[in-house]
Amino acid sequence: MRTLDQTTQEVVDLAAKHFNVAVGTLAPSDDFFKKLGIDSLQALELLSRLENHFGIELPDYEVQGVSDFRTLAERIQSRL
Amino acid sequence: MKSFSGKALRWEWRDGVVELTLDRAPANEIGTAMLADLEQFAAAIKSLEADTSACIISSAQKRGFSAGADLRELYHGAIALPGKERNAGVRDFVERSHAVANAIDAASFVTIAAVHGVCFGGGLELALTCDVIVADKMARFAFPELRLGLIPGFGGIPRLKRDLGNAFVRDLLLTGRSVNATRAQAVGLVAQLAGEGEALKVARATAAQIAKFDATTRAIAKKFLKPIPYAELKQEIEIFCELFARPAVLAALKKFVESTDAMPYLP
Numbered sequence: 001m002r003t004l005d006q007t008t009q010e011v012v013d014l015a016a017k018h019f020n021v022a023v024g025t026l027a028p029s030d031d032f033f034k035k036l037g038i039d040s041l042q043a044l045e046l047l048s049r050l051e052n053h054f055g056i057e058l059p060d061y062e063v064q065g066v067s068d069f070r071t072l073a074e075r076i077q078s079r080l
Numbered sequence: 081m082k083s084f085s086g087k088a089l090r091w092e093w094r095d096g097v098v099e100l101t102l103d104r105a106p107a108n109e110i111g112t113a114m115l116a117d118l119e120q121f122a123a124a125i126k127s128l129e130a131d132t133s134a135c136i137i138s139s140a141q142k143r144g145f146s147a148g149a150d151l152r153e154l155y156h157g158a159i160a161l162p163g164k165e166r167n168a169g170v171r172d173f174v175e176r177s178h179a180v181a182n183a184i185d186a187a188s189f190v191t192i193a194a195v196h197g198v199c200f201g202g203g204l205e206l207a208l209t210c211d212v213i214v215a216d217k218m219a220r221f222a223f224p225e226l227r228l229g230l231i232p233g234f235g236g237i238p239r240l241k242r243d244l245g246n247a248f249v250r251d252l253l254l255t256g257r258s259v260n261a262t263r264a265q266a267v268g269l270v271a272q273l274a275g276e277g278e279a280l281k282v283a284r285a286t287a288a289q290i291a292k293f294d295a296t297t298r299a300i301a302k303k304f305l306k307p308i309p310y311a312e313l314k315q316e317i318e319i320f321c322e323l324f325a326r327p328a329v330l331a332a333l334k335k336f337v338e339s340t341d342a343m344p345y346l347p
Contacts, residue, residue: 041107041143041198048218048260059257060222 002080007054008073014049015069028070050076081124086117091124091135097287098128098135098189107143110202110234111150115176118206122183132189133295134287137210138280144197144219146206151228155333163325171321177202177234178313184209185239185308188299190290194283195219195270200258205234208243211302212286215261215270216279222258228332233320238312244268 002010008028016023019036026035033043044060050072051058056079066072082093088104100121102108110118128135139145158166184191184206193199193207196216204221207213215221223240225232231253232240240249248267252259264270274282290298323329 041147044198044220044258045218047258048220051260052217052262057259057263059255061255061257 004073004077007077008070011050011069011073014053015046018046018049029068031067032069033067054080081127084120086120088114088117091121096131096133096291098132100135100137101140102146103140105141107147107198108139108141109147109150111153118180122180125183125187129188133291134190134192136192136194136283136287138194145195145199146203147198148201148203151333152337155337158330167321167325170324174233174317174320178317181205181209181235182308192283192286194279196279200224201232202234205232205236208236208239212271213269214272214274214279214283214286215264216274216276217261218276219261220258221264221269223253224256226253227256229326229328230323231320235313235316237316238309242309
């Protein structure tokens, strides 16, 4: 089973790939809305990718108010 | 009318298949422009039926099929009118939307929604009027109306109940959450999954298969397979209009409209 650190790294990698930014520029504590310059609907695109990648369902209300990669990873971790 | 180009959508008939493309930035929100164009299509259905085997509804907007009702237009239109006129205006819009949805639902040709990205609220209601939903694996589906103090108002609940198990319907509606295409297929909302960006291609292949069969048989089978819940649809209109009259709804719309997010998502 993945550790939280592994999950966090995978979340960061997926976000970087989806939004076409260099992985090294993203940190787990980054606010992904501000860092990636995305809005709520684009965040849902990322959610779909994360759900497909991790094989989980993550209700969007569970990630309401979440804006950093680490906390997002924690939500995912609880569904693994 | 074999082809049409409006402010919010266009369609083109070719070799027995109509391709209707929703195309109003940013996400095919359903407001007065989209409704007016959809009414044009609804009016054209009878003339198209004789030599059409299938109609594919898809979107040219990157964000998705449709994000649902144009909440900004709805809010600004509503606050410009005093209570009684506001409620009458909303009722008129909802009744016109139902007439369009019922016309598409009852068309004798097979209707296929080719969905990518967001398919929310009124957008999902439009997809639900179709016989087959083909979804790109990155598509998402939601009925977020309860988040605004409303229920879906364009025929979504009766159609969703027609198609799916009630447990999932309750989850979807009562949480207002969105679900991905894989889950949507697992519960039977989506008939076929396509790769990212491939929904229209898959829909075209589906339409080509459908075109092989006898038109009369197809029309009769479709009517038998997919009864339209007219009584429940009328009930939905009444419930929606009753809810819309509550102050909490305008307050929720105001909050949505005043959000500084480019594409605000509901709570």
